[in-house]
Amino acid sequence: MTSASSRRPAIGLVTPVQLAVLALMAGTVQAQQASETPASQTVAQAAPQQDTAPQSGTATTTADGKQALPQVLVTATKRATSLQKTPVSVTAINAQTLEDNHVKSMLDVFNLVPSMQGTGQGDHGIVSITLRGIGNDSAKTEYADPEVALFVDGVFAPRPEGAATMLFDLDGIEVLRGPQGTLWGRNSTVGTINMKTAKPVLRDTSGYVEGGVGNYARMGIKGAVNIPLGDTVAARVAFAHEQHDGYVSYQRPPNISLASQQAAYAAYVAGGGTAVGFQPINTSLFVQGGDKYNAQNQTAARLSFLVKPSDKLRWDVSLEQFADRGTPSMSLMQTPREGEKFWSALIDTAPSLKRDSTSIRSRLEYDLGGMALAYVAGYTHFKGSGTYDQDFGVNVPTSFTTGGPQQADNTVWSKYTSHSHEVTLQSNERQTIDWVLGLYYAAEDNGIRFDIPIMNGTQQGTVNWQGSFIQPKETVDSTAAFGQATWNLTEAFHVTGGLRYTHDDRKNKGGRGWFWAGNAAAPQIPLNxxxxxxxxxxxxxxxxxxxxxxxxxxxxxxxRAAYDLNKTTMVYGSVSTGYKSGGTGDGGLPYGPETLTNYEVGYKATLWDGRMTFNASAYHMKFKDFQFSAPVIVNGNRQFAYSNAEGAKVSGLELETAVLITPDDKLQFSASYTKTKLGQLVASSNDYALPACFDATLGGNCVNVTGNELPHAPKVALQLMYEHNIPLSNGDAVAPRISFHYQSANWLSVFNLGDGDRQKAYSTADIAVRYSSKRNWYADLYVRNVSDEKIKTSAGSAGSYANPIWVAQYAAPRTFGLNAGYNF
Structure with a gap:
């Protein structure tokens, strides 16, 4: 039976202190307790796909009848290997863990991976990812590339919108930390995320369906069915829909006396403002109903086929459709306006998102006998639009054309088409030298119209500034050749070397920034x-x-060099380089590529006869020409600009362990320590109220951020998960479980501007309990963010540098709900 929601053991509720004690006890276990290799550690050297339904559960039984943790296979080295035998820093999240943590999008994954942070971005409605202290909050336009490469079934997703799509019917997620450019390609500067969708299974009829409800009018449904189409062909149909109301309530329109409005208008005209005739504020311009910000309304479906006419030939192909009709995430005032709720805003631009994407992914494998040939191809077409209240309602208008201002960021239209092709030839049996060779080509065609109307006071007022950024055609062509080989010098000692040559070609054809020219004869209306x-x-x-x-x-x-201390313990060390292409920004201004060198050592052990795994790594990353991008003002006009910092340095430690305390009790613990330092850089951004530049020749507003800490890089982050199985006398089971997360304070920008630009240290917990019936149905009750913590994920400021008004994006408030499903 194949199911992403199969019955699972339960979890006992304990305090975070008790969890920490258990983790410390587990960490004291000596390596000599694991002198034997469990049968589950035997792994094929090639990378075949499964032809039988995967099994799930807290424990597996080895050949000698002992209980052990389930084997975890990863494809970090482009071949299926045991996680514990792979000399790479990898976090493997299986389908069961995704279910237990109610993962619906990448925003739900961040707490499950050491050194990983992320945030939803408002005006473009995307998810940005930071790994090991390195990310790109501005990777939300057609210009900017992310620092962490996102793949689905080995197919690269080039634009940040890919990280916002639904995660449904997955076999698992692999997060590879550190540069992965040799095997995984472009933009994997500090890591790679590969999401593995559930594949069809031959000669199997099975599936599942699940529905759920929750607070904020949450409703969800998902399911999948595996359909055999003869002995050599199978299909799988999967679908998901999730929706909930927005978290952000609408504040009342401002109640300003008519006399006060007239006085403000008169002062504006007397000061040289454009006289357009007084009007009272039209309160209907302030949104009071309809969809709220931070709402979800997403639907996805996937049709997959497996064709396997022989043991030597396999073809997996899928068609996926995604639609988003939710709303963007609103930045909130960190100190709410007097008399208003925290989760509320004064809104004058109604939220909207309309996004549609179609993706085709294909993997064709052929066993040549001692070698395997594979061709992986992908195609994605995306189109979208959206509206966003960029003034956040932080300044109340004093008349129809004073105070405020009113600013919207509107994606009138956005589109991109991408396709990629990768051919690999690799050894598929253990040899003295295990090797892989590959060729890669990817192309993108991006286009966008993005409008920024800014009006004095309200939408009735006069123009403050307006601009339309129309990029009809921006293309990227990337080609690469790569190879990697591992010399198995002895049974225990392995040396790996790899090279990749990449060539990037980027063009902007016909891109223009159209700015308000101040023509008195032109209509004074918001750009639309x-x-x-x-x-x-x-x-x-x-x-x-x-x-x-x-x-x-x-x-x-x-x-890289790896050495097996014994059958269950290994150490490794590596030196690797990463690269992110340069390019051009607004005005055609060029910026240089970003490179880094990563030094890393690691230790992996399987202990307690397979009932415990313990993995640790230490790294130091040294960047050159670190890319910084932000919206800025040049000669009174707004544009998107890049700078190359002198460099950056990041060092850290990462720890992951899992312990099968009893056959019914499982503990998982992960931790990270991160230290960052930015090189020489003078930075500017419209998203912050900054001081006048210290050097008058630079002009504008800026800050020397040399030596500052990087954003989204808490020094310490901890994650504890505990689950316990309580069998009932009738064969059913009750499964309580808890997940606890702690992290120290971290900055939210490179400016390091104080409390408003900082998320203080916090801890939060998720709890759930599942009832599983032997008749294959289940019900799952959950509460996320139990203590309702207000967790800032990004920040900005309006007003003046001396007296800023701070805003922030926040993680979701406390949510709770009930899911129920049936496996068949």
Missing amino acids: PSVDPTIPANGYTAGNINDAHYTGNKTTWLA
Whole structure:
């Protein structure tokens, strides 16, 4: 039976202190207790896909009848290997763990991986990812690339919208930490995430269906069915829908006396403002109903096929459709306006998201006898639009054209098409030299119109500034050749070397920034989709000419040695390099590539006859020309700019352990320590109220951030998960479980500007209890963020540097719900 929601053992509730004690006790176990290799550690050297339904559960039984942790296979080295025998820092999250933690999107994954952080971004509605202290909060436009590469079934997802899609019907997620450029390709500067979808199974009819409800009017349904189509073909249909109301309530419109409004308007005109005739504030311009910010309404479906005419040939192909009709995440005032609730905002731009994507993924494998040939291909087409209240309602208008201002960030249209192709030839039997060779090609075609109307006071007022960024065609072509080989010098000693050559070609064709020209004859109305800024009579001029062409190449490499201390314990050390392409920004201004060298040592052990795993790694990353990007103001106009910092340094420790305390009790513990330091950089950003530049020749507002800590990099982060099985006399089971997370304080930007720009240390817990029936149905009651912590994930400020008004994006408040399902 195949199911992402199969019955599982239960969990006992204990205090975080008790969990910590258990973790410490587990850590004292000596390696000599694991002198034998459990049968579950035997792994094939090639990378075949499963043809039988996977099994799940807290424990497995080895050949000698002992209970042990289930074997975990990963594909970090482009072949299926045991996690405990793979000399790479990898976190493998199986389907059961995803279910237990109610993972619906990448935002739910971050607490499960050491050194991993992330946040939802408002105006573009994307998810940004930080790993080992390195990320790119501005990787939300057609220009910027992420630092962490995201793959689905080995197919690269180039744009950040890919991280916001639903995670459903997965076999698991692998997070590879550190540069993975040799085997995994572009933009894997500090890590790679590979999501593995559930594959069809031959000669098997099975499936599951689950529905759920919760607070904020949450409703969800998901399911899958495996359909045999003869002895050599199978299909799998999977679907998911999740929706809930927004967390952010609408504040009442401002109640300002008419006399006060008239006085403010008169002062504005007397000070040289445009006289357009007084109007009272139209309170209907402030949103009071409809969809709220931070709402979810997403639907996805996937149709997969497996064709396996012989033991030598296998073809997996899938078609996936995703639709998003939710709303973006609103930045909230960190200190709420007097008399208003924390989860509320004064909104004058109604939220909207409309996104649709279609993806096709294919993997064709052929066993040549001693070698395996594989061809992996993918295609994605995306289109979307959205509206966002970028002024966050932090400043109340004093009249229809004073105070405020009113600012919207509107994606009028956005589209991209990408396709990629990878051919690999590798040894598939254990040899003196295990090797893999590959060729890779990927292409993107991006386009967007992004409008920023800013009006004095309200939407009735006069124009403060307006701009339309129209990029009709931005292309990326990336080609690469790579190879990696492992010399098995003895049964215990293994040396690996790898090389990858990458060539990138990026073009902006016809990109323009159309800015308000201050033409008194032009209509003083907010920029909207019906306004064509290319027509001079509408009052705009081409301020940025973005046509540009960038080419670059880089050779990245890996050197690694691994030594098996015994059959269940190994150590390894590696030196590897990473690379992220340079490019061009607004105005066609170029920026250089980013490179790094990563030094790493690791230890992996399987203890207690397979009932415990203990993995640890230490690393030091040294960056050169670290890329920093942000929206800035140049000559009064807004644009997106890049800088290359002199460098950055990141060092850290990571720990992961799992313990099968009894056949019914499992403890998982992970921890990370991260230390970061930014190199020479003078930075600016429209997202913060910054001081005037210390150097008058630079102009504008800026801060020397040299030596600052990097954002989203808490020094200490801990995650504890405990589960316990309580069998009932009738064969059913009750399964309580708890997940506890702690992290120390961390900055939210490179500016390190004080409490408003910092998330203080916090801890939070999720709890759940599941009732599983022997008749294959179950019910799961859960509470997430039990203590309702207000967790800042990004920040910004408005007003002046001396007296800023701080806003922030926040993780979800406390949520609770009930899921029920049936496996068949």
